[in-house]
Amino acid sequence: MQSFTRVIPKQKCEDWPLKLSKMMELYHEAEYQTVKKDIRKAAIIPLYPENLDKSLEKFNKDGLIFIPTWKIKTGESFSFKIKPLKPGEAFYWSGYLVKTKKDGEILKKANQKHNHKIIGRMLGYPDCCIEYFIKNFPVNYDPIWVNLKGKVFGYPECNGMLRYFGPKIVAHYSCSPACESTRKIGKAWFKIMMEIDKDLAKELYNLLAGPMTWNSYHGVVQVETPYFIGLVNSFPFVEKAKIIDWEGEKAEKKKTGDKPVSRKKKSKKKNNLN
DSSP states (O other): OOTTEEEEEOTTOTTHHHHHHHHHHHHHHHHHHHHHTTSSSEEEEEEOGGGHHHHHHHHHHTTOEEEEEEEEETTTOBTTBOOOOOTTOOEEEEEEEESSHHHHHHHHHHHHTTOHHHHHHHTTOOHHHHHHHHHHTTTOSSOSSTTOOEEEOOOGGGOOTTTTTSOOSOSSOOSSTTOHHHHHHHHHHHHHHHHHOHHHHHHHHHHHHSOEEEEEETTEEEEEOSSEEEEEEOOOOOSSOEEEEEOHHHHHHHHHSSOOOBEEESSSSOEEEO
């Protein structure tokens, strides 16, 4: 898990911190494999000094190239909010993993120009989610469905509420809880996860499909699941907490027999469909 997170397991769920770490490892390996298997042209991955030789050996064996892009202070940076380094501070590299020098050059130029549209497409993100990120990230650097609150139904592939604790299926912020494009990409990624560790992948999927609550206030998010409570820093909602009650896919199908939809409350008396 990220060093800026804290996990409090519930009673009889004391094994979950270790399980979350394994889920994060599973996700990172699946993300790596999406480039190796030509599912997308690039990935953003970390490269740690203590694993440098082993990582470079793996890249070389698989015919992949790492383009170092950002020096990140160990344990303090969050999302894309990267703090400047001071001399002597511990750091790791974050950069693009690609198959060809040409793709690396395209990403270098796009990164210099802050062209998120090109970067997003190279990373294999859907156009709808790229536009969502471009619109919302400048005003909210942790854009989990910025216009939604209250009860929300959606696909597990779109659920990014646990992204900093390990469990996630795709790398990008989905534009909605029921984004069909994200779901399609997620199915391809999840297939890879199943090939790596079938039992752990199923447990990860069921966690993202199940109920949880996202409560964000004053720069701290509390995410509560049936097994643990997670705390992580986030965008600071000051006047009022933002609360999302994720009810997942199964709850909506049971009620409507149709595909999941997202909802947000406009008043205490009525819920309106988005």
